[in-house]
Amino acid sequence: VYGLPTLLARWYTAAHGFVILLFTAGSQALEGWSDDSARAAKPPHPSPKLSTLAGPQQSSVGTPPKPPVSSPDSVAQQPSSGASAAGESVQGIAPQGGKPVEVGEKKKLTKAERRAIQEAQRAAKREKQAASGGSSAQASGSGKPSGKGSSSGKTEPMQFDDQKRVKKAEKKGVVQRTHAQKQVEWLAHLPQYERESSLSLKIGFSQSDIHPAVLRSGLKFAEGVVVGGVARCTCMLEAFRAAIKDLPEAGGDLRRYFNSRLAPMINFIVTCRPMSIGMRNATRFIKDHIAHMDASFDFDESKGYIDSLIQEFVTERIVLTDRVLISNLLSKLQDGDVILTYAHSHVVALGLIEAHKQGRQLSVIVADSHPRFEGRKLLRKLANAGVPCTYVMYSGLAYAARDATKVIVGANGVMSNGSILSRCGTAGLCMLAHSMSIPVLVCAETFKFSDRVLLDSFCDNELCDPDELLEIGPDAKSPLCDWRDLPSLFLLNLAYDTTPMRYITMIISDVGLLPPTSVPVVLREHS
Numbered sequence: 001v002y003g004l005p006t007l008l009a010r011w012y013t014a015a016h017g018f019v020i021l022l023f024t025a026g027s028q029a030l031e032g033w034s035d036d037s038a039r040a041a042k043p044p045h046p047s048p049k050l051s052t053l054a055g056p057q058q059s060s061v062g063t064p065p066k067p068p069v070s071s072p073d074s075v076a077q078q079p080s081s082g083a084s085a086a087g088e089s090v091q092g093i094a095p096q097g098g099k100p101v102e103v104g105e106k107k108k109l110t111k112a113e114r115r116a117i118q119e120a121q122r123a124a125k126r127e128k129q130a131a132s133g134g135s136s137a138q139a140s141g142s143g144k145p146s147g148k149g150s151s152s153g154k155t156e157p158m159q160f161d162d163q164k165r166v167k168k169a170e171k172k173g174v175v176q177r178t179h180a181q182k183q184v185e186w187l188a189h190l191p192q193y194e195r196e197s198s199l200s201l202k203i204g205f206s207q208s209d210i211h212p213a214v215l216r217s218g219l220k221f222a223e224g225v226v227v228g229g230v231a232r233c234t235c236m237l238e239a240f241r242a243a244i245k246d247l248p249e250a251g252g253d254l255r256r257y258f259n260s261r262l263a264p265m266i267n268f269i270v271t272c273r274p275m276s277i278g279m280r281n282a283t284r285f286i287k288d289h290i291a292h293m294d295a296s297f298d299f300d301e302s303k304g305y306i307d308s309l310i311q312e313f314v315t316e317r318i319v320l321t322d323r324v325l326i327s328n329l330l331s332k333l334q335d336g337d338v339i340l341t342y343a344h345s346h347v348v349a350l351g352l353i354e355a356h357k358q359g360r361q362l363s364v365i366v367a368d369s370h371p372r373f374e375g376r377k378l379l380r381k382l383a384n385a386g387v388p389c390t391y392v393m394y395s396g397l398a399y400a401a402r403d404a405t406k407v408i409v410g411a412n413g414v415m416s417n418g419s420i421l422s423r424c425g426t427a428g429l430c431m432l433a434h435s436m437s438i439p440v441l442v443c444a445e446t447f448k449f450s451d452r453v454l455l456d457s458f459c460d461n462e463l464c465d466p467d468e469l470l471e472i473g474p475d476a477k478s479p480l481c482d483w484r485d486l487p488s489l490f491l492l493n494l495a496y497d498t499t500p501m502r503y504i505t506m507i508i509s510d511v512g513l514l515p516p517t518s519v520p521v522v523l524r525e526h527s
Contacts, residue, residue, distance in 0.1 A: 214269065230347070237310050328509070365404060417453045423496060
């Protein structure tokens with residue numbers, strides 16, 4: 001009996017402790033659950049960078065407050081001091097029951113709004129460039145002038161299949177040329193004119209007067225009195241020198257003034273005969289230096305600067321260049337060489353005559369072709385100098401090339417892809433020499449190097465008078481004299497052809513002996 005109360009007391013003590021333990025555990029679990037639910041319902045505490053965006057947070061847990069959701073535009077208009085200080089990106093605020101809204105996300109703009117934004121950006125950019133350009137020009141005096149007269153771009157040939165541009169150019173032109181009666185349609189992008197009995201009678205006078213020296217040079221180019229890339233370029237530059245010296249005094253922006261006075265003269269030269277690559281490069285050289293001329297020069301100083309500039313180009317890029325090129329050519333000529341050349345090249349003639357004067361025992365085979373027979377001019381020079389020569393027509397090249405040890409030709413231009421633009425017929429000669437393992441040497445000055453690429457002979461070429469093909473003799477009458485009356489007959493007289501790089505062994509220039517693949521390097525160094 002004594003042990004039963006003790007047992008009951010112990011059981012009661014154990015049960016009481018178990019109840020207290022269960023109650024304590026339950027209360028702790030209940031408190032933890034309430035805290036979790038409160039944290040789930042309560043929005044995250046805003047970081048300092050969002051404090052100004054999200055607004056003040058309520059401390060009560062019972063009803064979680066809805067955070068204010070702002071549109072992207074309104075958010076973008078409210079700067080965040082914390083975000084700007086920390087330099088971090090804003091991730092966004094998640095509203096209740098929805099997807100998070102990215103603060104940096106932009107709403108979709110209409111086409112008109114996007115256009116207005118673009119116009120505003122362009123206007124701001126133009127104002128910034130004008131401000132920076134004006135300050136730099138005032139500081140250094142070498143800024144480019146603005147306006148149409150300040151254009152110093154490349155003098156590229158016009159596409160004559162664009163009728164609007166052709167009519168616009170004819171209105172401004174000084175010479176009114178007669179378009180060819182029968183034009184070759186697939187060469188309509190090149191100028192095609194009829195032969196004029198006297199081109200000087202076609203000259204009119206527009207608002208921009210052409211200097212007599214420029215008129216005289218243009219007429220010589222059109223009539224074929226001055227031919228050859230070097231001769232034409234030198235004649236044009238000397239005419240420009242005379243025109244610059246006689247310009248009347250003017251004020252204002254002298255760079256724009258000189259460019260505006262040169263533009264009609266250049267257009268007149270192009271109208272008389274399309275410019276060669278060397279003439280285009282010389283014209284670009286002059287216009288670029290005029291555009292970068294010191295703005296502090298007065299009128300006389302500007303004229304002296306342009307005159308010395310042209311004289312420097314003629315002396316350094318043409319005269320001295322030919323001397324260096326001839327010395328480089330002589331290093332490749334040996335005793336007993338039989339040189340095969342075609343048509344006439346100024347620098348090739350000088351090099352062969354100089355080699356003969358130095359006692360080199362060599363002979364020359366001059367190949368020629370109808371209709372211009374330019375090889376006769378080279379033959380006359382070499383024969384007067386005492387060089388042994390042989391004269392053959394183009395149809396006999398396969399027979400004459402068997403005795404040749406080298407083929408040396410000139411070039412009207414050297415393209416950046418290594419191809420050569422030269423007198424029509426040069427490509428056939430180079431391909432024949434390549435098939436017979438005869439080295440082909442091309443002589444060209446660096447002012448004839450062009451950054452353009454030519455893959456054929458039709459994109460950029462010159463069409464000569466088709467009636468030249470009918471001239472077979474002084475008294476003979478060609479059976480094709482009435483070719484204009486035959487609707488299915490067209491005459492094509494190309495001035496130049498393109499020789500691919502693989503048929504050329506070496507290019508002899510004033511910078512040394514170059515493979516055709518090194519032309520882009522020369523252009524990069526001389527740009």
